[in-house]
Amino acid sequence: MSTSPGICWFRQDLRLHDNPALLAAIDCGEVLPVFILDDDNAGNWKCGSAARLWLHHSLNALQKSLEGRLSIHRGRAEDIIPRLCRDHQSTRVFWNRCYEPWRFERDKEIKKRLQEQSIDAQSFNGSLLWEPWQIMKKDGTPYKVFTPFYKSARTNANATPAVPLPVPDNIPLMRKDSDGLTVDDLKLRPDHPWCEKIERHWRIGEENAQIVLEEFIEAKIDHYNHGRDFPAEKGTSRLSPHLHFGEISPRQVWERASEVGFDDNIEVFKSELGWREFSYYLLYHFPRMPYDNLKSKFDRFPWWLNEQWLKRWKQGMTGVPFVDAGMRELWQTGHMHNRVRMIVASFLVKNLLIDWRHGAAWFWDCLVDADLASNSASWQWVAGCGTDAAPFFRIFNPVTQGQKFDPDGIYTRHFVPELKELPSKYLFSPWNAPQTTLEQAGVRLGDSYPCPLVDIQQSRQKALDALKKVSSSS
Ligand SMILES: Cc1cc2nc3c(=O)[nH]c(=O)nc-3n(C[C@H](O)[C@H](O)[C@H](O)COP(=O)(O)OP(=O)(O)OC[C@H]3O[C@@H](n4cnc5c(N)ncnc54)[C@H](O)[C@@H]3O)c2cc1C
Structure with a gap:
């Protein structure tokens, strides 16, 4: 067997099935599987807290599948990959492509540098x-x-x-790389009770x-x-x-x-x-999508950052039950149902008039599936500033959406237990409930559950007026 291993650089492809880079590395003979936590290059887009927690467990699973031979590193990939090639006299490096702008540019540069050193670097669609x-x-x-x-x-x-592609019958793995780290060394999983809460929901x-x-x-x-x-x-x-x-x-x-x-x-x-x-x-x-409105007229939109409202939205304490249920699902499970994602995002952007990028940043930190492409595109879609977006004037009504898509209130009562005794008629708009109904349900608005941050109809109108200003100034 060759003494010069093929390096298989695992990234967003933490699997053995359907892995073209892995199969290409196996064709070389011995395989050195590598993972690099490259927070330096990632900058703003290093994995958020919930995704790091996921990554911790996913790497452990991959490490197990690779019989403990995954060589784990932390730092700049453009330093680590050439060093591994030198240390192991490897002349072949394989990876599956990633499309985040920072990764794409970094990988292009690494490929160029490796090729200058006569190292064969190949990438695949995985x-x-x-x-x-x-x-x-x-x-x-x-x-x-x-x-x-x-x-x-x-x-x-x-x-x-x-x-x-099939899972390989046999992976001729190189002996353990001595200078690698363990998954625990990466410190992806903070020692915090929040982790256990999230972990309960996932395999x-x-x-x-x-x-x-x-x-x-x-x-x-x-x-x-x-x-x-x-x-x-x-x-x-x-x-x-x-x-x-x-x-x-x-x-x-x-x-x-x-x-x-x-x-x-x-x-x-x-x-x-x-x-x-x-x-x-x-x-x-459109690599600026995570930063810039794809429809540039929205650059003139009069966003208004009320820090207190943003905090209440993050906490699931807006006083609008369907929105709060979604935000609490996010915090407690690291996930939120797609329909509810659209509603909480619409509420932030169109009822509270807070710039979509603040919402996207919170999702980035809290979602186990935080994904630069889907998160940025979806936020721009909801905010109306994306290329193929829901028109800004289409504003989700979180009350009627709750009545329609959670008709028995099971989801909302689960995440907003303060309201669980309220009849379904008032569950999504407790501010409309008669005082006696609130009392019977043990709800004290403004005390056991917040009053709504804004009036749904008035804030909707304010958003439409703001939109007119943008449109008329173009
Ligand atoms: C404001 C907002 C932010 C979002 N942020 C993310 C994110 O960071 N990461 C993410 O993966 N998805 C994101 N989505 C899209 C969508 O909500 C999730 O993909 C979906 O809820 C995942 O649940 P699922 O796997 O059960 O989806 P399913 O309904 O089972 O769909 C199957 C797969 O299709 C893909 N998918 C489904 N809907 C969408 C969509 N609208 N856009 C892109 N891909 C989709 C996902 O990969 C999903 O796993 C976001 C949506 C909104 C409205």
């Missing part, structure tokens, strides 16, 4: 169905609207999602990602189209953190869904994977 440069309009510019993007991707014969790692997918296929995909809108039903796959960390690839999920057959439920589920693709597509073509 985390998308379609490469962002594969799907372009006839005039060569990128799509800005989801539907034509998705239609083009689905009908482009050259872009059919590749069949997932982490590649093996579990497969189980979660199978459970979804068996029990939920058949009524996904309806069930996905009701947070109490848990009708979605909950695969997002597994996909984010690459414990499972979108190709595996796509293929498994395709095996089930063809109906509305499956097509809607696939189109959600399509939204994930579109988010990465936008991030690749």
